[in-house]
Amino acid sequence: MNKILFCFIFLIGYNLWSKTPELEAFFVAAKNKDFETARSISTKMENAVLERHLNILTDLMATKSVSSDFVIGIEQADNESVSFIKYLIAGYQNNYAVKQNNLEAYKNFLNALKLAEKTKKNYFIKAALFGMLDLFAGEIFIGSKQYQPYLERLTELKEDNVDEVLLLFYRLIFLSKTEEDLSALDAQYYTYYEKLDSIFNGFSNNRFYTDFYYEKGIYYKLEEEYDKAEDFFIKSDSMAFHHNLLNDYKFKNAWQLSSVNFQNQNIKVAKRYLAMARRHSKKLRENFYNDRLASAIFQKEGNYDSAYHYLRKSVDIEYELGYKNNTLESSILTVQNQTDKLKLDKLELETSNAKIRNWTIFLGMLLVLGTVIGVLVNKNAIRKQLLAEQEKTLGQQKVSNILKEQELATIDAMIEGQEKERQRVANELHDDLGSLMAAVKLQFNSLEASDKQGNKETFAKTETLIDEAYGKIRAIAHAKNSGLIAKQGLLPAVKQMAEKVSVASGIGILVHDHGLDTRLENSMELTLFRIVQELMTNVIKHAEATEMNIHITNHGDTLNILAEDNGKGMPLDKTANYGNGIGLKSIDKRIHYLHGSMNIESEIGKGTVIILDIPI
Structure with a gap:
């Protein structure tokens, strides 16, 4: 009986393991936009349920449109791979519907991502991240960075040039939608564009040139080089036709060609491309773009009634899509609040496991505790000694500062006293001694005049000395005056x-x-x-x-x-x-x-x- 049970379990495990390389090859082909190879791989699946759902997923990713009302239901009997693929299908159906259901799309991609993380299969995780990032990239306006964690996770899993190219496409899209005014683009946009351009110089996967030429058209449109932008949108449209991607790119390229011709004042050509874009419009968001551009064109022509009509239509669609209210971001917050309880449950489980680990660590900590206490006691003693030395030093500094302040006060008093003394001496020199010397000179001149028989040379020398003394007294008096x-x-x-x-x-x-x-x-x-x-x-x-x-x-x-x-x-x-x-x-x-x-x-x-x- 045990041998039979063992063989049964072995067969189940082998069956699941044998599908793993095929599933990985399927998602690698899908990532490279080689949908023919992906469809060929899915038809070789032994599991009929898996084969059917992989074919549905391939059609969704290739056409980016919902061709049937087939409803996906998750069943308990489904294995992890089937459940994961069903979540992806449900997410893409919600995202590519005529009227999107962003909340349900986000929930399904999030469930797919959680399941993929649980399986620890990188190709599952990346497939879920691509779906989540496609959902964010389709928004008309991105008011915050809710996409950032998923972009960072995809960066961690990057393995080859295709992953790098896809990451750069997403970054360019998100940066161009963070501002309603495209002229205010972050400088990083141009850095990522130059990096993408350098990769494509030697890139061999031609299926990505449709996206590459489209992004180059966007770049030149932002640079207001509308002729170059038109050339690259036409190239993108041509590559889409060559690789059977018309459903996805016919509308986008036609609309962009209409927009650049409108910017280039070619109104007639702009209207022709807009009519082409309307023929390939299937989704409500695409009608919004068409009506908003039609309003601008009619306004340029001076047809204000038609301009108002299409502006009114675009505003109605705008609010229906929840553009101004950031419906997707609000929905994400709602989902995050709903998952709080699950996080708390997980936290309780982790707490229980932490207790077990703590008991294991406890015995080791007891061995270390004595050593730690000894080290702390020693450090405390050293710290007290340092504090005592610092207090002593501070006390000496205080005494030194007091003495210095006293010395400065003494010097101030000395200088003030010297100023007063100088002023007094200057006044006395000028008023008293200066007057006295003037009187002596007058008296000497009188004496010289009365003594006509005296020694004239002696009188002359004496007079010179008196003049010199008088001059020096006046000079010193002036020098001492600070008025x-x-x-x-x-x-x-x-x-x-x-x-x-x-x-x-x-x-x-x-x-x-x-x-x-x-x-x-x-x-x-x-x-x-x-x-x-x-x-x-x-x-x-x-x-x-x-x-x-x-x-x-x-x-x-x-x-x-x-x-x-x-x-x-x-x-x-x-x-x-x-x-x-x-x-x-x-x-x-x-x-x-x-x-x-x-x-x-x-x-x-x-x-x-x-x-x-x-x-x-």
């Missing part, structure tokens, strides 16, 4: 100070600016003014120079001040200590406060150059 800085800004104040000091001291002081078009922050301008003022004062007091040039250059993030004179210079060992008093040491203190740098170059008898760089 202009707040009103006019740094550059005008420096230039005016240079003019006054030049007149008073007899030293030719020139100021050159480069890129200093905008004002700086007030406190910085005042500090920079005092630095330049101190440079002038040093030259007046110590340099014994006749010329001084000051260059102020704005480099964007830094300000450069270069002061040079033709005085007596000074030894480099003294420049390192900047002397005593408030001269160069005061300038260095101010530069340090501004986070800048100071360099001094000097040579005895040839003058001194001081270069300052200050960030702004």
Whole structure:
């Protein structure tokens, strides 16, 4: 009894296995549009049910039209292959009917895809994906990317150039239907077109040239090269006739020829091709295209009554098809909601299996747990140590910041005090000592006039010394006065100070600016003014120079001040200590406060150059 049962099971398994190569060959032939070979393979099937349904499927895919009202019913007795083919037939019947039933077509193709994934047969999966993508490609307008998962799945299963060509056709179709305004096409459309064009340079399957020439016609139509577009639509029509694909392409090519002639202002030719398209129209969607184009043609002719009539007809068909409401996409969402319960059931089963796996893993995890805990404890100790070190570092940084802030506050107070003291000294020099020196000079002139017997040479030298002292006092007084800085800004104040000091001291002081078009922050301008003022004062007091040039250059993030004179210079060992008093040491203190740098170059008898760089 066991031997008989074993033989029975073996025969059933062998019978199913023996059909697998034939089924795969059938779907490969169908994918390559070799429907004659596909029909020949189906007639050799030993299973009469399988043979009959494969013949029905071949007719549907070859003609893309429904020739009978034969209703497909799924039966429990059907094996996986028969059930799969029945789902495909039902999907194509719903898709190619005069009035499509998109929802039922989607359901049937989805069931076919689920069954194909269950069998793990790639040629079944691809056949279901082709049906699903044909359904989406037939939509008038695609408002979202519901097709994307199926396109990606087909990309994963791509095996040869035919798969690549079909993928490119679908991508071009979907991209051209995502916008109602074809001029707004995604740039990817042209990338895919160029890739398709390169493949067909060496492509040997002539059955796909009908589609290829059609897509080239679409491309040139979008490029507004209507003569070239017309040539390729005619070529597509010719290839369709050669390969017995008239039912599918006669309408499409006639309609496109009418459209490109309309765009090319050949109204008479456009009407002739439109009449041809109407003769080959069988589906409601095709009537929509015809009526919409007829409305545009009559409007172009000025026949507005006819234009309105056909526009009204196309709008009625449009809403009947559910174009504006994206019926197919809404239907897909409905189906997805209906399958939520099945997904939950599957999730529960997966949860149960996960529990079993978890118990298996649990023992291994126990062995690892001790090690993990030890590592975590060690890491925690290290982390605490790092935190303590970081807190210590932060504390030191806080103390350093406080000290720095105190130092800055001290420097600010010092600078403010120096400004007040300078103003006071300048006023005293000008008002008190300047007046006193003027009085001394008047008195000396009086004395010189009354002493006619005196030494005139001695009087002349004394008068020269008094004039020189008086001039230096006036120059220093002017150099210490900063009244202009707040009103006019740094550059005008420096230039005016240079003019006054030049007149008073007899030293030719020139100021050159480069890129200093905008004002700086007030406190910085005042500090920079005092630095330049101190440079002038040093030259007046110590340099014994006749010329001084000051260059102020704005480099964007830094300000450069270069002061040079033709005085007596000074030894480099003294420049390192900047002397005593408030001269160069005061300038260095101010530069340090501004986070800048100071360099001094000097040579005895040839003058001194001081270069300052200050960030702004």
